[in-house]
Amino acid sequence: MGACLRLAAASDLASPGFALGSGLRHLSxxxxxxxxxxxxxxxxxxxxxxxxxxxxxxxxxxxxxxxxSIDVPDADFDERVGGSRAFHRPLHEGRRDVGRV
Known part of the structure; x- marks a missing residue:
């Protein structure tokens, strides 16, 4: 129901004294x-x-x-704290006793 129809219905209900008419007008x-x-x-x-x-x-x-525009990071770039990769070798690298039984 459009606003005009609601207001017309409210007027039609209010004219004979129905409280519903004023309530419908207020609601609209x-x-x-x-x-x-x-x-x-x-x-x-x-x-x-x-x-x-x-x-x-x-x-x-x-x-x-x-x-x-960022190509390749510098060769010495390492995100770990402490500097270049040379200081972050795996523990077994360079050890002679690794792999011996």
């Missing part, structure tokens, strides 16, 4: 008010999303270009 007005609030909020969210997309347009491409 409240419904319209809350519906407009939700529609306004949706419009604000949609506007914000459009603006955010416009502001950040190209960020992903920029980040991808930056990441692709």
């Amino acid at each position: 007005n409240r419904w319209s008010s809350q519906l407009n609030t939700v529609l306004d909020a949706c419009a604000r969210i949609a506007d914000h999303m459009r603006v955010t997309k416009k502001i950040h347009n190209g960020d992903e491409a920029y980040l991808q270009r930056q990441m692709n």
